[in-house]
Amino acid sequence: MKCRKFHGLGLMFLLIVGLWGCDTLNMSGLQDVNISFVRNITPIRExxxxxxxxxxxYVQGKVEKQVPLLQRRAYKINDSTGTIWVVTKQNNLKEGESVVVKGKVRYKSIPIAGEELGEVYLEEE
Known part of the structure; x- marks a missing residue:
């Protein structure tokens, strides 16, 4: 009887910790779909x-700014390690919203007076 009670408490503990540890995120590109676990998130500084x-x-962070482009938008995403611009066709992301974005790493070279001032950004898939 004691063994059964112990297993019940252990299972309850695992369920509570599992539910508490899962943070719901809005997956970019999928409207009204919540994800509780995404693997392979890359810190922006890397x-x-x-x-x-x-x-x-994949990057995870909060939308800081947005800029309208021709038939696209650029969103500045911030995680605790840095910021990166994401170019996408989406127009429904709001400032302050937590997102996960999948994209290809791109680099735009901007040479000025012999100095490279280019920037890394993501193009959403």
Missing amino acids: IKPIQDKQVTV
């Missing part, structure tokens, strides 16, 4: 341009 390679990453 995203580097890799020449001639098509690297796809």
